[in-house]
Amino acid sequence: MYNKEIDRKWQKKWEETKLYKFNRDRLDKKLYCLEMFSYPSGANLHVGHWYNFGPTDSWARFKRLQGYEVFQPMGFDAFGLPAENYAIKTGIHPQDSTMKNIETMEKQLREMGAMFDWDYEVITCLPEYYKWTQWMFLQLYKAGLAYRKEAPVNWCPSCQTVLANEQVIDNHCERCESEVTKKNLIQWFFKITAYAEELLEKLDKLDWPEKTKKIQRNWIGKSEGAEIEFRIENTDITFRVFTTRPDTLCGVTYMVLAPEHEIVDKITTDEYRSSVEEYKEFAKKQSEIERLSTVKEKTGVFTGAYAIHPITGERVPIWIADYVLATYGTGCVMAVPAHDERDYEFAVKFNLPIVRVIDSADGSDAPLPYVEYGVLVNSGKYNGLDSATAKKAIVEQLAKEGKGEFKVNYRLRDWLVSRQRYWGAPIPIIYCEHCGIVPVPEKDLPVLLPYDVEFTPDGESPLKKCSEFINTTCPQCGKPAKRDADTLDTFVCSSWYYLRYPDNKNDKEPFDKEWINKMLPVDMYVGGAEHAAMHLLYARFFTKALRDMGYLEFDEPFLSLRHQGVILGPDGNKMSKSKGNVISPDSYINEYGSDVFRMYLMFGFAYEEGGPWNDDGIKAVARFLNRVERIVERVKELRGSKGKTEMSAPEKELNYERNRAIKEVEKDTEEFHFNTAIARIMELLNALYKYDQETEDKNVGFFEEVVADLLRILSPFAPHFAEEVWEQLGYEYSIFNQRWPKWDPNALVRDEVEIAIQINGKVKTRIMVPSAADDKELEDIALSNEEVKELTKGMQIQKVIVVKGRLINIVAK
Template identity: 65%
Template sequence: MSNYGTIIDQKWQKKWEESGLYNFDENSNKPKLYTLEMFSYPSGSKLHAGHWFNYGPVDSWARMKRMQGYNVFQPMGFDAFGLPAENYAIKTGIHPKDSTDKNIETMEKQLRAMGAMFNWDHELVTCKPDYYKWTQWVFLKLYEKGLAYRKKAPVNWCPSCNTVLANEQVVDGCCERCDTEVTKKDLTQWFFKITNYAEELLEKLDDLDWPERTKAMQKHWIGKSTGAEVNFKVKDSSIAFDVFTTRADTLFGVSYVVLAPENPLVDELTKEEFKEAVEDYKAAAKKQSEIERQSITREKTGVFTGSYAINPVNGKEVPVWVGDYVLATYGTGAVMAVPAHDERDFAFATKYNLPIVRVIEGGEELPYTEYGTLVNSDEFTGLKSEEAKEAIVKKLESLNCGSGKTNYRLRDWLISRQRYWGAPIPIVYCDKCGTVAIPEEQLPVELPYNVEFAPDGKSPLAKCDDFINTTCPVCGGPAKREADTLDTFVCSSWYFLRYVDNNNSEKAFDSEKVNKLLPVDMYVGGPEHACMHLLYARFVTKALRDMGYINFDEPFKSLKHQGLILGPDGQKMSKSKGNTISPDEYIKEFGSDVFRMYLMFGFAYEEGGAWSDEGIKAVSKFIDRIERTLQSAIDRINSKEKVKDSMDKEEKELNYSRHYAIKNVSEDAEKLQFNTAIARLMEFNTALSKYCSEEIINAAFLKETVVDFIKLISPFAPHFAEEQWSLIGKDFSVFNEQWPVFNPAALVKDEIEIAIQINGKIKSKINISSSLNEEAIKEAALDDEKVKENLEGKDVKKVIVIKGRLVNIVAK
């Protein structure tokens, strides 16, 4: 079987390529279907089973859709910049470009061996200048619109990778790439103003056909809060600062305020005798990640500045503290503390012996965090919380001390990376002209090859004189290039647009072509990208829409997540555990169709599971059985002996199985429930095999059934189906055929089997006409010999008929 599988794979892959069967027809009148899997990252030298699980089953879905009349666009490429290739280069001495190019060559061969419908004419590689030229163009367009900016800010720093990380790349206080604990640094960095789109990014989620968990993750990450901004003046000073609160109804209970250690006001407000303690505290806070600082279970700590602020609603003086549970990156970097009605504030106030004033009735113990009726709140006492919030905000507005405000947890996207293997940022710095964007006609700013990229915390490009020293595009004077490179997520934030028009050397893409083909109809990839790639791609899409380059709101109409294929030991695959599964070995032994079908039959697509060699062997045997069944059917069709024209009981039974399979395979595959779809094909094969053993067959009907069977299995075993299609004398290709449509009338059986129970226990089964009424069914049940035996000596009290299923006889 192994040699057969490989030979058949190669035969039909060559035929598909030579005929251009899967080339995308831009001028087709068929409805478009843009199918896209998240492209692979060539950091490893080969595709693994997880890649296959992402790509193979989705290709099967797309094949079915093609046969259902859709003009399918299914491109493939490589997300080729990034840290792993650079780290590999540091370890081995092999340049990132060389290792990446070699890996892409290997992975492309593997992808072609998969036998998928990928449109290779539309391939793209993000590390090639003809792609990242346009990534730089996207940066420039955002810069022109004020959506790209540079500022000094405390940033996440990975001391192992020696680079800045976006908030989304920090997991439980550690670098998502290497698990090293993340620290904080104050650096001047480039950001994209994704926060400008916070409301729309949130609002449009409900319209998307995405997994609810993924939408919930994005909603949480965006983190909308509606409340008020309150202005606190500092006693004996002209300084004032704002705090954001969602509970203006508790404003009279404020007993202290807290500034984030990074807040610039800390230095201004700290009195001389407190400076040493505050500086020590700030230094300690820098060593903590934002995740750690926000932990509910972590003990709250702080230090007094020596200053006091004035509560605007009652004029009371409250002490100003510094606390690391307040973040400079969220809200205003300052919070008002109401210990009686907030658990965190209560713990802090108790520890430092600060006042605790109840202003909301309810609950016997403090802190009481629910809504209620106000007390100790001057003219607002007696109001309910919701009513009081509005009234207190109005008072703040009348005093020019605050107003209603909506806040978001979402922070701007930090895109600067102090590493080599990425797209250069198209900016220069001129002493005369300042920050200058590279003109579009001078793109791409090419990444030089000969660079010393060993990490030392500084951008490798800064050490490359030939790159860094340039001339200003405005005045022609000497200038320095930006030495940081772009976060690789910038490359993938728009790649789905470039696929459509990947060879365009004049523009990033032709708007007319993109508007015709986008948004992506089916996007498939891992759930780990919920708050990074998927959010960034939505932002860039909306920004380009607002600039007039595209006319749609969202990049991905429908989104599905595949599960994880684990090693045979049930653990996540890794080289160190020795449990990785290489597709190549199995494809060589069984052929790619068996490998594909095992992935689809052995696992629920959105769940995955542990690999099993026994499982793939079972699927191989199933393909063998189908081959024998089809050969037997072809032999019977070609034989002129003992044939009939009628549709008797045997034909009706097979026709039922045929249309039952068509209906269920179509419905299950549409929902990516491939395991149950293949189970239905197994049942269909059993019924077909049984019919082929009949003494007399209807040859014309059998041929129709075989045709439908090959069509049904073709998306799941494309090479095998193509071979069987040719063996029954059909023209190339089965994938140019129409997908079968089930006939509801064929699913209405002339005769059905029903169970007969006596006092709730099954005692017999009988076949009856499906047209019998209730009385006739009762009569047939009571007339059954086994039933008569079991009822001997008993009185029948009641006979209950559940039509189409069973008869229950109650007897004593």
């Protein structure tokens, strides 16, 4: 009877025999299977951990049986806000709570019975790890990919602290629910935008869910258009606008600058200065919520200035309005109210002229604003051209005159990595009055995070108040200097951990270049879909940057990616303490054992979908394993008896089921379709029971062979259980040193198959036919069949469609 004791027995044996230790000599067979590492929380493992790690481990075990040398490490993303918030609440130091949590989580992960090789564990909050996180920062800095600038950050006025983006939910603080505002601070950024094009273009080659690629494409937001230069009337001042519709250039009736745009002050005439100032104030004060509201009416003011149209030479009034974003493109737009909804709305409100320059291609009377492509009108020599041709013609003309060019813009922004928080990796930078920004020399790494720090939130970086940390000497001139008081976003830590795992004990460098280029990229990466735009993009950026610095020889960190779905509470809502719908795996595991629990997770849900929790089926899985155990008992009973040795009809039938199961389970497991894989194993078991019950004169040896194959294909899904019954049968330890059985195509060919007979597309009857029969023979068999003759009596047969092995459709009137 399978239970928790059996789990423990085999976990111990696996550990003692070092069964899952990665063998470096089999590098040619390596398969790097990685689950997203987790945050060490105080609670026990939740269903989400099991749902991520259990099935992925089954996949990895399947690969092991196929002969791969699986590298499956585990670690902890240990820096981050929850520990710090917990400390603020309870006074328990983040380091103490985190390390304690890691200990209990490690224990539970071991009890899960996955193949994790703990020799390669990585914990991001330990100096031996974050030393190299800091080293990464310095390399990016040296490469010009890390820079400092002033930027608005999320600020919670109640908690008096900066919040990370992920802490802001619908513009409200995750902790106290007060509304988040913006505050300007000087921050460090990583220049991820330098890789925008490659990040976009290389997605095509990745074996990732299309949904995830879509999210990344969306996030990167490539937009092809042109930059066009306008001159301010009566001055030498020029400015450029970005547009995707240069074909509508002649429809420009006004210009709009973002209120923050730098030339606003220069061009505003005295007459309009006070209203412009007033509007700028107004725009600054608006909360994010108001600014993002789509129902909001457009606002703006005239600057008094005019621009000269680069083609027509006409005067065009220049306005400022907050519907133009300072952070995208050039921070200003040419307004074409006839062919842009926003410009149209603005023009109507402020009574600005609207000039149609595009007619619909089919000449229909399309109402304004007309935003589709079409044919140019009111555009001088460009009249009659279609939009695509006109775009090219107009930009080429402007380019000749030095007034424009084709241009690509991206929505992607640089990655803000500074955090005004304690529990993270200190930014390895020193500020010297004489030498300016000085990176900490690599030999001085790590910049240790001090233990005794006041980290109550009061709007200042906690490290600022720690004088022994903050005060240092300049590595260049030796004079007193100050350290950067901020810490790095924890996404920095997780952007390179997969590079550290295979060489986690290296204290000379983050990783050995030669070794890591053999172990990477990760072959299979599994984790939640919520990381689509953040972690997965950042990690790709790191890989590309390190490649260009000469450390890596591959372009992408994760060749294949799968997302597990989300297991919701029984009420269909996301599990949360406040909703009281949290399901804990523990009681199930105590009652049924870890194999039953993980197998139920695989069987009861479509892996990539997830769904509301419901334990109706968990007993079914337990019952299934009991049935397997009984068939194993049967094998032992039958061993003494004589039985026959030839393969007659029942054996052939059982052999068919066996080979079909092997084939299908192989295919389904490969694709993470665990539910159907397990269903196929159940079918094989049913076939074994049928054979046992219905066949008097058994081929005992064959029967045992089939049971052994069943155990082999079952073992990835129920590892402890399979190991146990494998032993009961007296087979050699371990079942995980067995090979995945090969299925025989010949066994899948049956002498006779049942096919459906349709008349006019409707199934009327089914007949048995020799599987070797060709189309003509099948047609003859069908038409000479008595039942078919009866059914088609008095009808004229017009056509017979034969689909081999499936059906015959008789078209008759």
